[in-house]
Structures are given as C-alpha cells and as structure tokens.
Amino acid sequence: MNEKEFLTAKERALNSLNKAFREEKTDNNIISLLNIINNIKEFYTTSSCEGRTVLLEIPRIGDKRRAKFLGKWHDTVNIDDIKEASKKAEKGLIWLLAQSPVVHIGCANINIADKLLKISIASGFKHSGLKSSKRKYIVEICSTERLDSPVGKDGFLFCNEDYLQLLVDISNEIYRVSKVKIHKLELNLRQNFV
Amino acid sequence: MNEKEFLTAKERALNSLNKAFREEKTDNNIISLLNIINNIKEFYTTSSCEGRTVLLEIPRIGDKRRAKFLGKWHDTVNIDDIKEASKKAEKGLIWLLAQSPVVHIGCANINIADKLLKISIASGFKHSGLKSSKRKYIVEICSTERLDSPVGKDGFLFCNEDYLQLLVDISNEIYRVSKVKIHKLELNLRQNFV
Numbered sequence: 001m002n003e004k005e006f007l008t009a010k011e012r013a014l015n016s017l018n019k020a021f022r023e024e025k026t027d028n029n030i031i032s033l034l035n036i037i038n039n040i041k042e043f044y045t046t047s048s049c050e051g052r053t054v055l056l057e058i059p060r061i062g063d064k065r066r067a068k069f070l071g072k073w074h075d076t077v078n079i080d081d082i083k084e085a086s087k088k089a090e091k092g093l094i095w096l097l098a099q100s101p102v103v104h105i106g107c108a109n110i111n112i113a114d115k116l117l118k119i120s121i122a123s124g125f126k127h128s129g130l131k132s133s134k135r136k137y138i139v140e141i142c143s144t145e146r147l148d149s150p151v152g153k154d155g156f157l158f159c160n161e162d163y164l165q166l167l168v169d170i171s172n173e174i175y176r177v178s179k180v181k182i183h184k185l186e187l188n189l190r191q192n193f194v
Numbered sequence: 195m196n197e198k199e200f201l202t203a204k205e206r207a208l209n210s211l212n213k214a215f216r217e218e219k220t221d222n223n224i225i226s227l228l229n230i231i232n233n234i235k236e237f238y239t240t241s242s243c244e245g246r247t248v249l250l251e252i253p254r255i256g257d258k259r260r261a262k263f264l265g266k267w268h269d270t271v272n273i274d275d276i277k278e279a280s281k282k283a284e285k286g287l288i289w290l291l292a293q294s295p296v297v298h299i300g301c302a303n304i305n306i307a308d309k310l311l312k313i314s315i316a317s318g319f320k321h322s323g324l325k326s327s328k329r330k331y332i333v334e335i336c337s338t339e340r341l342d343s344p345v346g347k348d349g350f351l352f353c354n355e356d357y358l359q360l361l362v363d364i365s366n367e368i369y370r371v372s373k374v375k376i377h378k379l380e381l382n383l384r385q386n387f388v
Contacts, residue, residue, distance in 0.1 A: 110326070129325040129334070132304070140323070149343040150360060158357070166344060 001135045006108050009136075010044040013106065017045065027052075027074050029179060030101065033186050040193045042108035043116065046138065051101040051178035053077050053171040055085045055151075059092040070094065076172040079164055086157050094152035098171035100143040100178045101125075106136060113137040119192055123185035143181060145174045195329045200302050203330075204238040207300065211239065221246075221268050223373060224295065227380050234387045236302035237310065240332065245295040245372035247271050247365040249279045249345075253286040264288065270366040273358055280351050288346035292365035294337040294372045295319075300330060307331040313386055317379040337375060339368045 001009070017034065020026045026034070027050035037043050055071040071085030086094060107113035113130050120128040120141045131138045147170050151159045159167070195203070211228065214220045220228070221244035231237050249265040265279025280288060301307035307324050314322040314335045325332045341364050345353045353361070 129323065131323040132326045132331070137326070146342050147344075148340050150341075150364060160354075163352070163357075170344060 001137075003108070005135075006106070009106055013044045013046055014038060029074065030103070030182065033103070033182055033189075036186055036189050036194070037103070037105060040189070042112045044106045046104045046106050048103040049099070049101060050074055050182070051175060052099055053175065054097040054099065055082060056095045056097055057089050057092050058095055076175055077168055079161070079168055082151070082164060082168065083157065086152055086155075089152065089155045091154055093150050094157065096147065096149050096151045096167050096171065098145070098147040098174040100145045100174060101141070101182060103141040104131075105139045105141065107139055108137075110137055113139050115192070119188050120185060123188050124181040125185065141185070143178070145177055147171055147174065195331075197302070199329075200300070203300055207238045207240055208232060223268065224297070224376065227297070227376055227383075230380055230383050230388070231297070231299055234383070236306045238300045240298045240300050242297040243293070243295060244268055244376070245369060246293055247369065248289075248291040248293065249276060250289045250291055251283050251286050252289055270369055271362055273355070273362055276345070276358060276362065277351065280346055280349075283346065283349045285348055287344050288351065290341065290343050290345045290361050290365065292339070292341040292368040294339045294368060295335070295376060297335040298325075299333045299335065301333055302331075304331055307333050309386070313382050314379060317382050318375040319379065335379070337372070339371055341365055341368060 017026070017038070021031070027048070030048055030050035034045050034048060037045050051074070053071075053073045054069065057068040057070055059066050068088075070088045071081065073081065082096065105116060107116060110130075116139050117128055117130050120139065125141045125143045127144050128139065128141045131140050147167065149167055151157055151164065151167065157164065211220070211232070215225070221242070224242055224244035228239050228242060231239050245268070247265075247267045248263065251262040251264055253260050262282075264282045265275065267275065276290065299310060301310060304324075310333050311322055311324050314333065319335045319337045321336045321338050323334050325334050341361065343361055345351055345358065345361065351358065
C-alpha cells in the first residue's frame with residue numbers, strides 16, 4: 001500500500017468512524033483512545049471493542065454464526081442483569097463471556113506498525129499481533145484476560161447463586177483491568193507519538 | 195527475509211523440531227500435520243500445540259506468569275482426572291481451560307502466507323491470522339472454540355458433580371472438533387500444495 005492508498009483508506013475509515021460516533025454506535029470508554037490513535041498521521045483505527053461482558057446462547061460449540069446475544073454490557077454487571085437477560089433464552093447452552101478490549105489499527109508502514117506493537121505489549125496487551133495481508137499492515141491490540149463459562153441450558157440458568165456471583169465478579173474484574181490497560185496505552189501513545 | 199535467510203531459519207526450526215520428536219516432547223496428534231507442512235518447500239513450523247485441556251491455578255486474573263499447571267491433557271478427560279489433579283492446588287482460583295490447536299508457520303513470502311491463511315480459515319480455523327515482524331511472515335493457525343471456567347478456589351473444587359461433568363463434556367467436544375479440523379486442514383494442504 002503506497003502513501004496515497006494509505007491516506008484514502010484512512011479517510012474512508014475516519015468517515016465511517018464519525019458516522020458511528022454520530023449514531024452513538026461507538027463504545028464510550030474507548031473513544032478517547034481511538035481519537036489519540038487517529039490523530040497520529042501514520043495510523044487509523046478500523047474496528048474496536050472496548051471489552052464487554054456477554055450472555056450468549058450457542059446451539060453448538062464454536063458455532064458463532066448461530067449464536068444469539070441475550071445480553072451485552074460495556075460496563076460492570078450484577079447477577080440481576082444476567083438473570084433478566086437469560087429470560088430470552090430458548091434452546092442450547094447459555095454462556096457467560098467476559099472479553100477484554102480489541103482494537104485494529106491500519107499502519108502506514110511496517111516500521112511504525114512494529115513500534116505500535118511493542119508499545120501495546122508493554123501497556124499490558126500481551127496478545128497483540130501484527131496481522132498483515134498482501135497490501136496492508138494491521139496491528140491487532142488485544143489482551144489475555146477472558147472468561148468463557150457455560151451457565152445454563154435450554155432457557156434456564158443452572159448455576160447456583162454463589163457461582164454466578166463469582167463469574168460476575170470475575171467479569172467485572174476483567175472490565176476494570178481492561179480500563180486500566182486502555183489508560184496505560186493512551187499514556188504510552190502520547191509519550192511516544194504525540 | 196531473503197531466500198537464504200528463510201532456508202537457514204527453516205533448517206534451524208526443523209533441527210529443533212526433530213530434537214523434540216526424539217525427546218517425545220511433540221504432541222502426537224499433530225505430528226502428521228507438522229510433517230505435511232514442513233515437507234512443503236515454502237513453509238516451516240515454529241511452534242505448535244494440538245489443543246489441550248488444562249487445569250490451572252491462577253493467583254490473579256490474566257496473571258499467566260504466576261499460573262501453575264495442575265493438570266494438562268492432550269486427550270479426552272474425565273471427572274476423576276480433574277479431581278485428582280486438583281489435589282495439587284494450594285492458593286488462588288482453579289480454572290478449567292479447553293484450548294483448540296495453535297500452529298505457527300514461517301512462510302517464504304507474503305503470497306504463499308496469504309494462500310495458507312485462506313486454506314486454514316476454510317478448514318475451520320476461523321481465528322487464524324498473519325503475524326508479521328519486519329523480517330518474517332508467520333501464519334498463526336487457530337480456532338474459536340474454547341472454555342475458560344473457574345472451578346475451584348484455595349485448594350478445593352467448588353463445582354457440583356453435574357456442572358463439572360458438563361465442563362468435562364465441553365472440553366472433550368472441543369478436543370473432538372479440533373481433531374476433525376486438523377484432519378480437514380491436512381487434506382486441504384495436500385490438495386493445494388503437495
């Protein structure tokens with residue numbers, strides 16, 4: 001990808017991000033990070049999730065295509081949130097997932113991509129990697145914290161209260177750790193690029 | 195990385211893999227896949243795991259460095275395996291993890307890396323990606339099936355028998371799905387490269 005192609009791709013990505021901002025489709029906790037990145041000449045964000053807790057109904061292991069979201073939270077959760085969302089369940093296993101943030105960043109060249117990758121890893125996003133295709137350098141910023149636990153089946157939660165509380169506590173801890181890491185990454189980006 | 199550097203890197207990787215074969219440190223279920231890949235001129239495997247079920251003691255969320263393996267199985271498991279392994283637990287949360295296979299492959303150039311990536315995704319390894327550094331093209335083959343569930347604390351399992359059986363069933367299902375996908379990938383690699 002030459003400089004002109006990079007600038008065109010960045011413009012397109014920013015237009016679509018601004019549309020998402022206007023429609024309030026962007027996760028609030030990550031907007032400041034996205035702005036920092038997009039203000040750096042050599043980068044643009046292509047997709048992002050600030051991290052979330054999800055209640056998911058999955059008919060078969062790994063069958064994400066037929067998975068149904070029962071609840072989705074970009075914040076801490078409590079047991080009642082989970083119970084309420086589980087009422088929409090019908091058939092299959094119900095899973096509680098806590099996912100740490102993911103951001104994909106288009107980079108102008110491989111040297112700057114390498115630099116971003118090192119800073120991301122140093123900020124705690126240990127699972128980050130450089131994902132390329134023939135024409136693009138995309139850095140994926142992501143971390144290792146996660147929870148993937150079955151909590152119910154065929155419309156009913158089968159966990160007892162104590163266990164569900166533990167899973168909720170773990171999900172909230174992952175959410176808090178994620179916020180700290182996002183903040184650390186923001187600081188490190190400012191120090192190194194701004 | 196030029197051709198000479200690639201060949202040197204491949205030779206080094208194969209020497210270290212052969213050493214692992216001799217010392218029986220390589221996962222059995224993945225040897226045939228590794229052989230197929232390493233027999234293709236433009237590829238070499240750098241690391242691999244055939245997928246596994248793990249009982250892990252983790253003092254804090256995401257703190258993998260201080261995590262302790264209580265049990266590790268490259269096969270189906272049963273409840274007694276988990277109970278026996280849990281006796282080694284001391285302090286912190288005990289997690290049951292089921293992980294699908296991961297293989298890293300050094301590629302001679304970006305075109306061949308792209309081709310391998312497409313074949314991997316078509317074989318069911320939907321989470322595969324091209325991880326590059328300045329000088330290397332590494333394809334990471336991996337999938338989406340996983341289980342990450344807390345099952346005990348401070349030396350004791352807190353799950354009831356039914357729930358533990360469900361987690362064991364899910365782990366075994368992930369193991370079986372992984373074997374099917376490895377087999378499919380082998381077939382697709384033979385068709386496209388051999």
